[in-house]
Amino acid sequence: xxxxxxxxxxxxxxxxxxxxxxxxxxxxxxxxxxxxxxxxxxxxxxxxxxxxxxxxxxxxxxxxxxxxxxxxxxxxxxxxxxxxxxxxxxxxxxxxxxxxxxxxxxxxxxxxxxxxxxxxxxxxxxxxxxxxxxxxxxxxxxxxxxxxxxxxxxxxxxxxxxxxxxxxxxxxxxx
Amino acid sequence: xxxxxxxxxxxxxxxxxxxxxxxxxxxxxxxxxxxxxxxxxxxxxxxxxxxxxxxxxxxxxxxxxxxxxxxxxxxxxxxxxxxxxxxxxxxxxxxxxxxxxxxxxxxxxxxxxxxxxxxxxxxxxxxxxxxxxxxxxxxxxxxxxxxxxxxxxxxxxxxxxxxxxxxxxxxxxxxxxxxxxxxxxxxxxxxxxxxxxxxxxxx
Numbered sequence: 001x002x003x004x005x006x007x008x009x010x011x012x013x014x015x016x017x018x019x020x021x022x023x024x025x026x027x028x029x030x031x032x033x034x035x036x037x038x039x040x041x042x043x044x045x046x047x048x049x050x051x052x053x054x055x056x057x058x059x060x061x062x063x064x065x066x067x068x069x070x071x072x073x074x075x076x077x078x079x080x081x082x083x084x085x086x087x088x089x090x091x092x093x094x095x096x097x098x099x100x101x102x103x104x105x106x107x108x109x110x111x112x113x114x115x116x117x118x119x120x121x122x123x124x125x126x127x128x129x130x131x132x133x134x135x136x137x138x139x140x141x142x143x144x145x146x147x148x149x150x151x152x153x154x155x156x157x158x159x160x161x162x163x164x165x166x167x168x169x170x171x172x173x174x175x
Numbered sequence: 176x177x178x179x180x181x182x183x184x185x186x187x188x189x190x191x192x193x194x195x196x197x198x199x200x201x202x203x204x205x206x207x208x209x210x211x212x213x214x215x216x217x218x219x220x221x222x223x224x225x226x227x228x229x230x231x232x233x234x235x236x237x238x239x240x241x242x243x244x245x246x247x248x249x250x251x252x253x254x255x256x257x258x259x260x261x262x263x264x265x266x267x268x269x270x271x272x273x274x275x276x277x278x279x280x281x282x283x284x285x286x287x288x289x290x291x292x293x294x295x296x297x298x299x300x301x302x303x304x305x306x307x308x309x310x311x312x313x314x315x316x317x318x319x320x321x322x323x324x325x326x327x328x329x330x331x332x333x334x335x336x337x338x339x340x341x342x343x344x345x346x347x348x349x350x351x352x353x354x355x356x357x358x359x360x361x362x363x364x365x366x367x368x369x370x371x372x373x374x375x376x377x378x
Contacts, residue, residue, distance in 0.1 A: 015248070015249070016248050016351075017248065017350045017351060017354070018248050018249055018250060019247075019248045019354060020245065020322075021250065021251070021318075022250055023315055024350060025350065027343050027344070027350060028349060028350045044291075044295070046308045047291070047295070047304040047307070047308060048284075048287070048288070048291065049308075049311065050304065050307040050308040050310070050311035051284075051287055051291075051304070051307060052280075052284060052287075053307075053311050053314060054214070054307070055214075055280045055283050055284055055287070056210060056211055056212055056213045056214050056279060056280055056283075057209075057210040057211070057213060057217065057252065057276055057277060057278075057279055057280030057281075058210075058217060058250045058252035058253050058276060058277060058280060059216070059217075059250065059252070060250060061277070061280035061281050061283070061284040062284055064281050064284040064285050064288065065284055065285070065287065065288030065291070068285055068288045068289070069288065069292065073285075076281070076285055076288075080277065080281055084249075084253050084273065084277065087247065087248050087249025087250075087253065087254065088249065088253060088254075088257050088269070088273055090247060090248065090249065091243075091244070091247050091249055091253075091254045091257040091258060092257050092261060092266065092269055094243075094247060095240075095243055095247075095257070095258050095261065098243050098246070098247075099239070099243070105367030106362075106366070106367060108365070108367070109362050109363075109365040109366050109367055110246065110362055111242070111246050112328045112329075112332075112361075112362075112365040113335075113358060113359075113361035113362030113363070113364065113365045114246060114358060114361070114362070115322075115326040115327055115328070115332065116326075116327055116332035116333070116335035116336040116339070116361055117335055117336070117339050117353075117354060117357050117358045117361055118245075119319060119322050119323055119326065119327070119336050119339075120335065120336040120337070120338070120339025120340050120343075120353075120357070121339055121343065121350060121353070121354065122315065122318065122319055122322070123319050123336065123339075123340050124339060124340045124342075124343035124344050124353075125315070126312060126315040126316060126319065127340065127344050128343075128344065129308075129311070129312060129315070130312050132308075133305075133308035133309055133311070133312050134309060134312060135305075138309075139305060139306075139308070139309035140309070142306055142309035142310055142313065143309045143310065143312040143313035143316070144313065145313065146309075146310045146312075146313025146314055146317070147313040147314075147316045147317050147320075150313070150314065150317035151317055151320060151321075156214060156215040157215040157216060157314050157317075158214040158215035158216075159215065160310055160313070160314065161307055161310045161311060161314065163310065164306040164307045164308075164309055164310025164311070164313075165303040165304075165306050165307045165310075166303075166306070167306045167310075168302050168303045168304065168305045168306020168307060168309070169299060169302050169303045169306065171302075171306070172301070172302035172303075172305045172306065173298055173299060173302040174298055174302075
């Protein structure tokens with residue numbers, strides 16, 4: 001079955017939801033890619049999102065994997081364009097106008113108002129993910145540990161995700 | 176480009192080589208390098224490369240572009256690529272910048288996808304991924320904390336933040352619905368203060 005049109009629709013839509021970061025689109029991404037189109041399972045979505053945090057570049061490159069699984073190389077390319085195209089175009093068009101609006105008093109209002117909402121979306125995405133990723137005391141401890149280390153020390157977050165993999169390898173491999 | 180032409184080279188301060196035209200190839204290569212090396216978050220790498228190393232933009236421009244990138248939908252990394260590319264070489268600059276920054280990660284994740292498909296249910300892989308996913312949750316939480324410290328301007332903002340979380344996770348609102356409804360309330364809460372605007376609003 002040809003999944004290309006569905007990939008374009010879903011990822012172009014998710015693109016516009018990434019206010020304040022890719023995670024804002026995560027709850028919707030779960031519904032559309034897992035429940036509606038069944039391109040992958042929820043644990044798989046969590047896995048590729050998390051692995052994506054170790055990759056360099058923009059941190060939502062995991063979408064390539066969904067496109068690939070749904071429709072091969074073409075699917076991956078189409079997904080990439082659908083996900084980054086709309087916001088890229090918007091940034092291109094709006095940037096100049098936004099710069100000219102520097103003196104417009106509502107500009108600050110919009111920035112200040114969107115800040116808590118976008119952080120809320122990030123947190124909502126995090127909770128959606130935690131439901132699948134935090135399955136017991138051990139995984140909870142890893143999450144809290146990473147949080148505390150990052151708040152306390154200036155350390156590259158990608159290293160901590162790698163550390164998570166190592167801890168996982170030692171603690172979750174069945175004996 | 177017309178912007179750059181309109182203002183005669185500003186100030187005496189080390190405004191980084193504004194006249195020199197940056198080639199499309201250079202833009203692509205620089206963003207490709209950022210895309211291939213920026214482990215653990217793109218923004219510091221962008222600054223190090225564009226401001227410190229290349230002098231394509233100065234710090235003030237960088238901060239301004241970043242604030243625009245954060246207000247618009249889209250990832251900071253790709254929005255920054257669009258804005259910087261546009262500033263340097265118009266739409267062609269934007270296109271090669273976003274291509275460059277996305278390409279290495281996309282190729283890498285494509286390989287990861289192929290590998291996972293074959294070995295994803297191996298016990299070692301699932302064990303490692305379980306740890307990775309838990310660590311990623313901690314990473315996102317730390318982003319929430321540091322953004323809250325930086326970006327929230329009023330204590331009441333936590334109410335908007337909580338309302339957004341409840342709307343999405345408990346009431347199962349779609350993200351756009353939560354964004355529009357809570358967003359408008361929050362923007363109105365932060366409406367411009369001061370007498371001029373007040374009297375204008377009253378009319």
